[in-house]
Amino acid sequence: EVQLLQSGGGLIQPGGSLRLSCAASGLTFRSYAMAWVRQAPGKGLEWVSTISGSGSDTYYADSVQGRFTISRDNSRSTLYLYMHNLRAEDTAIYYCAKLPDVVIVPAASRGYFDYWGQGALVTVSS
């Protein structure tokens, strides 16, 4: 059974940094692309970032480009999201999610999120 167990999150001041982790089990981790999706309070789902199975390819939403970094340690079956220069509008529940393919190829990869972590709340406030 695929399981994604998240850790990290919490209260952080504007301008601060935080790291989220997502430990995967029940799958060959390096064989799947992974992603982060967030939900701000009272808002809908927002895709944040995606990383290929090898970690060589990464993609970001415009709202986080240059401030967030997605990475993975396939030896530890763990996904990370490093968040810098945090803003109040980054306050959200952050979910890690698994994709069904190892690479992200436009109009070829399936690109859906078939397994999700339990979520981690990040609150950016002074």
Place this chain on the structure above:
Amino acid sequence: DIQMTQSPSSLSASVGDRVIITCRASQNIDYYLNWYHHKPGKAPQLLISAVSTLESGFPSRFSGSASGTDFTLTISSLQPEDVGTYYCQQSYGTSYSFGQGTKVEIK
């Protein structure tokens, strides 16, 4: 970037009613359209992938279809456990996007 316009934003229907949720893409996305069901306090669940492939664990009263850049999620007979928010998501390029969501309640 591809924009997804979902409607309605909310609806209230009776048990047994047929419910239809629509999603329109701002450009061609072929069949790279997925639907999720999200209940408060829980992680979203993949409901339908590639327009019409129903995920295991979900009943056959859920179905999806497409016409050009318009996509539809249909619940043929609404049940109490179907409440929550439904989101469409396009996965055509490398920058993904969700619709705004449709909150479904029981009347």
